[in-house]
Amino acid sequence: MPELPEVERARRLVHDLCLGSTMTSVHRPVLDDKVFVDVDVGAFESALAKRKIIASERHGKQLWWTLDGEDAKVPCFHFGMTGAFVVRGLDGIQYYNSKATGAGDWPPRFAKATFAFDNGIELAYVDPRRFGKIKLVRDVKEVIGGLGVDPSKALPEGDAFAAMWKRRSAPIKTALMDQKIMAGIGNWMADEILYRARVHPETRANEMTDSQLEAIRERILEVVTVACAANSDHDLFPSDWLFHQRWGKTDGAKVNGDAIKFIEVGGRTTAYVPKLQLKTDRAITIKREIKREPEAEHTTDPPKPKRARAAAKRASSAKASPAAPAARVTRASARAIA
Incomplete structure (x- = not known):
């Protein structure tokens, strides 16, 4: 699933290639009502055509374009499990297990919407598994209003960070992926953060020690910063990351010489290293x-x-007044x- 770094890459793609350009045409090759949420075909195309992109923005996994004009609506994109932006003639990085086709076919297979710009750029939103969403809203707060903090922008520290978890009895892996607490972290990022923080994924969030919370906060910032600096190019991720070995639940998989175990936490496949991420019972x-x-x-x-001990015990019992047992x-x- 595209997580914060992958969505940030998509945001940068539009910013670098389409910012300041006007959409000359907008087309929906397939009328997919599962992807388009309450968006009429004609309304979507007319709302975007002839509009200029003046900002490409993101919060967590949500991405949207700000268009010119006071009456302009806001197109919002969520990539679900396999969604992505594809630019005609430009090879992009595919997600693990993605079936999205390259930029050679146009419109690409699985394209749900295509956008042509006056600078010659052609962009497509593709989504093979159709879990992504495209919305057209008046105010982006309708989409991001209920989301938690974006760790790439600001992350509370100290007591404020601890307060984010103290009422959460769910496993820390599940809590990290709760978009209402923190927006942008998904399955692979949560595994990486906990592996590097040396915290077992089933540890209850509200039972975390101060040192564990500090380690998790540091690793959140590290993983987000490094992955975004690599522009989500997985080949550029550090070689000692769990990321490179967690896919496919391979028997005998190891990271840095230590065995990886696969379990389910909150219904999600979870990779961790038992030798380093010890399960403790508070x-x-x-x-x-x-x-x-x-x-x-x-x-x-x-x-x-x-x-002597027995005699002393009998004497003490005889002198003492009756009391409740310990x-x-x-x-x-x-x-x-x-």
């Missing part, structure tokens, strides 16, 4: 800490013989203490 950790504390307090006392530390009570 309740068990607390239970052990509680049991260790009284032992540490009495380590300087000399050990008593067995009979609470047994269970996993549930440990959670309550936490």
Whole structure:
């Protein structure tokens, strides 16, 4: 699925080739109502034709064009699983497992809309699996209003970053992909971030330690920055990234010599490295800490013989007033203490 870096590449493509140019024609080769959301054929073409692109913008995985004219509507694009922009005569980078054709065929196979510009550029929106969406709105807030922060623009830090997760009991992998919390992170990015932060993907978001949160924040910024700097060219991603080995769920797959395991988290295929991303149980950790504390307090006392200990215990019981038995530390009570 196109994630933040891939969508940013598409935004730059339009910015570099089409900014300031006027659309001379807009065409829908296939009337695909699954991709076009509440957009009439004639209305879409007439709303864009003869309009100039004055900005190509993005928030998370959502991309839109700002057109000239006070009454101009805003075309918004979401690439779903396999959507992309293709420029005639220009080979682009395809996503893993994509069936999108190259720029040699025109209009390309799976094209849902084509755009011709007065500078000679021809652009197509293609989507083989048809999970993408094209909308035409009055205000882009209709599309991005409910999205979380875009980590390529601004990312909270410290307590503000911790607050993003403290009420989320879902696994951190699932929480990272929640577009209402943070816009732009998808499956491969979440796996990469957690691998590099050394955090197990099933760790509950609201049980993250301060050090884990700090590591995750650093790795979010790293992965976003590096992937966008490479213009989403996967061949330019660092060779030690999990990304290069996670596709296809290959038996025996390794990254930097360590075995990769594939599981499902929140219904999504997840790649992680058990050797480095340890699964911890916070309740068990607390239970052990509680049991260790009284032992540490009495380590300087000399050990008593067995009979002496028994006699002392009976004498103490006879003198003491009745009291409630000591609470047994269970996993549930440990959670309550936490």
